[in-house]
Amino acid sequence: xxxxxxxxxxxxxxxxxxxxxxxxxxxxxxxxxxxxxxxxxxxxxxxxxxxxxxxxxxxxxxxxxxxxxxxxxxxxxxxxxxxxx
Numbered sequence: 026x027x028x029x030x031x032x033x034x035x036x037x038x039x040x041x042x043x044x045x046x047x048x049x050x051x052x053x054x055x056x057x058x059x060x061x062x063x064x065x066x067x068x069x070x071x072x073x074x075x076x077x078x079x080x081x082x083x084x085x086x087x088x089x090x091x092x093x094x095x096x097x098x099x100x101x102x103x104x105x106x107x108x109x110x
Contacts, residue, residue: 039063046070 032040037051043063044054047070057066079085 043067043070046074 040051040054040058043058043066044051047054047066054066057069061069
């Protein structure tokens with residue numbers, strides 16, 4: 026069963042703008058908007074764009090660097106715990 030609905034023009038425009046920003050079709054974007062709401066979809070698209078820009082600018086850390094720092098902090102925490110005991 027298919028149900029046709031007519032969205033207000035302002036809503037259609039908003040969905041089309043989000044779809045273009047996300048690189049999706051308006052129909053696919055509408056599914057996300059219905060599930061999550063406009064604010065969440067807009068925030069998600071903006072966060073993805075920000076992450077893409079950081080990555081393109083080389084402002085990210087590699088997985089190996091992050092893991093090495095995490096392991097260093099865990100070792101440091103263990104030493105601090107032993108010293109306090």
